[in-house]
Amino acid sequence: MQFRQQEKGKYLLVHASGRLDASWADHFSSTFKEYIRQGQHHILLEASEVSYLSSAGIRALVQVVKSIMAVQGSFQIIRASSFVHQTLQMTGFESWLKADFPDDLPAEDTEAQIPDESPFELYQLNGSTAMQLSVPATWVPWKAFNSNNLSSIRFGHQDFALGIGAPHQSDQDASMHMGEFLVVGGNVIYQPPREGDKPDFLLPEKAYLPEMHCLQALHCTGDMPHLLRFSPKGNKTYFGLGELAEKVLTETGSALAAFVIFAEIDGLVGSSIIQSPGLLKEDRIIPFPDIKEWLSFCGERVFPRQQALIFGMASKGLDGKKSPLLAGSTMHKNLFLHAHAAVFPYLPIESGVIKLKSVTEKLFKGPPPMALLHLLEDSRPSTGLGESTLIRGACWYTAINTNQEDTIWA
């Protein structure tokens, strides 16, 4: 099969020719899924030159339509050849068929037009304007601790957090399993501190609220009233995490902000704990190479084309003060950041306004998370991996009310 595509406004017009049978079905569905991944959610298939359609072809079409429906898109087959038309009618899929182009289809190609169109879209959602922050546990590496230093938190639907902790019955038990976690809308994703282990997750359900015994936690409660959508435009093909964080700080005008990003990954840079800090016997600075037994490092830009769920906090610093729980960026001036990312298999989301809750619901119904990383910037000369970058997605964010006396600045 051959495909030729034209961007027309919100539509992608695809001229297909050839036979859509078993041997082309996989190629067909992967091609169309790639269109969806590129943000084309309204697809018109011009099928006048599709000479044959088998049941394998119909199955491929069903898959594509499903994917499009999942992102609230639309799919129509235009000017189907008589064979395709008959087959689809007889198999009960005539709803896909349209006699002609939709009325709102622009005459010209819109590709590469409007070069200075912004890659960002900003939306205002409902909810209170600022979140409350609490910092119940403030461990910094690599201090020895006992289970009294842990604080237990139950996370509800309005809770967002990141830190180091473990979901166990008792504090003693938990201190042997301290790993990174992040909480988005009460959904907890936790990375056990053993290399190669898969992240675990705990979801609030009915009366059950996940509980974490936290060694370190940045914990906010409230709504995310702002939404920033970003997608590649022109030369802009990816978005750095620091860049998004700066945008969030600018938009809120606040000294401290929290954000959730759900986006397709270009490449992540980070590390994670592989040995519980509960095993520390004394306060120490762990030198190289011993540090290799406590922390893993990604070594390369990881998980391209997968989906990240990131929770982070960013600050410009408050009157020259900075927080011990936010790392100073080496690539962005006056930016302090702490973010954890959970990695999931790629999941396309609809464009425009989208609710965080609906995204997380959909996400946790699908395949489990593959990894959880504490994101870092790697600005080593020549060998550096840079910062984590994303391709397209959504960022919900909010300002955090804070003043000089808050624990975070301590």
Place this chain on the structure above:
Amino acid sequence: MLNVNNLYKTFAPGTVNEVKALIDVSLHIEEGCFTAVIGTNGSGKSTLLNAIAGSFKPDHGRINLFEHNITNWPEYKRASLIGRVFQNPFAGTAAGMTISENIALAMRRGKRRPLTAAITSRIRDEIAERVKTLKMGLEDRLDNPIGTLSGGQRQALTLLMASWLRPQLLLLDEHTAALDPKTAAKVSEITKEIITREKLTAMMVTHSMQQAVDLSDRIIMMHRGRIVEDLRDEMKARVRISDLMQTFERVQKLDLFDQSVAEILEQQFV
């Protein structure tokens, strides 16, 4: 059964070609366990096998097989306890000699070799009978030089020879690597069959993770002269190829973790 303690081996020490092939390798293998050793090229997996077989003396460390401390035994003496199959199908047999002569050699592995005829009709019948179990039709070609056989046939015969007198330990060094996929599968099958039937303790170096997962009871992964993963019992039972791949990646990633990364982490990991 087999105990390897703190084994070290450096090849070409003090030169530009210095290779630390084994670094503090310790290993205990129980009787009847079929262990697969996997690892990247140059990870030391074959070196470990050769150290056990006695191809060279380790710089440091001890190897015990049963009650014997075999660390200083020469290779030929260890052969009384150890059967071997090599990666090169030509390495395990003497090409110019007949199938039966090759097998006759193996029938006295580690034993005295008297001045009596090597091939009598009784011995020949015994050979034919066991060669038949390979189901390769070789029992009709016992008097052909073994060099006229294909690599797969030679490897199957080498396997038969290595296990003719039940070895305390069977060492397989990538013994299917030089064969085409179909033959490799056949030799794998014969391997499994012989090891199961004779309840052999075996160690197999392989680059095929599929083979490691399918055949063995335990998987050891080596990297840069060290054992980096040891999957046994219920961990081995649940392991899949993708898990092994991930472990490989993780281990290789660890090489990229250097001093400069440690500095980044010191600054940024809060």
Place this chain on the structure above:
Amino acid sequence: MGIVLSAFTIGLILAALTMGMLISFRMLRFTDITVDGSLTLGASVAAITIINGWSPWLATLVAVFSGAFAGMLTGLLYTRFNIQMILSGILMMTALYSVNLRVMGRSNIPLLDTKTVTGTTETIITGVTGGLSQINIMGWPVSVSDFSVFVTALVICIITALLLKYFLLTHLGTALRATGSNPQMVRAQGINHKSMTVLGLSLSNGLVALSGALLAQYQGFADVQMGIGMMVWGLASIIIGEALVGTRSIGVTITGAILGTIFFRLLIAIALRWGLNPNDLKLVTALFVFIALVAPIWVKSLRKTIWGGLKNA
């Protein structure tokens, strides 16, 4: 007929040398130049013991052991001291030159009017023919003494060949053969390949010394120079033997070695008769071996050129 008989006799005597080299050169794949020295050693030991009144049979046996000892030393140089193969042989050969001079006390011992191993045979044959000094073989008159030597050489050669064949087919012999073919495999089968090499070289040089002892008795003197070039001679014989009968089995290979030696000796005799300068003999032998070694490769590439050319056409 005389020339043919003498060629046969010398051929049979030197067959022991070729059989010995079969072990080192073909089975152990060991290019053993000790041969040049151990042949002379066999001759000189036999000669000195015979002129001191020993039984020629005992003298020959002692010669065989002396050769075997020399071979063992070469083997030890190679295996225990890790000296290169060729160099071990050269060291031994060089040392043996002095040893041989020491053994003989001079550079040449004539063995005229002494008893030799052919004595017994001659007595028997003379008894059978009733005291004739000449007998008729296929219409040719042949002296009884010459014929006796021939018969003795034949018998010794056959017995040696049979013993060698038997040995090579025993468990030990099989291990020895495998050693040269694949030392790695041999070690994996629990065989000490170093011991096998030493054993093989001992046997080999024992046979070579047997050849030397018989040769000295046949030609009536032992000379310190007589071993020079003998390795190449043996090599030529092996190559001819393989060309004549192939190497299908141990028996065939040994037969080939014997036939090859005789055939080569005949060729030399004919060449000498046609006027080849005896001084050129070693050059011709060397040339012959050179051609025998490279000809198969030439033929192969020539064939390739021709057939390749045809295919392209």
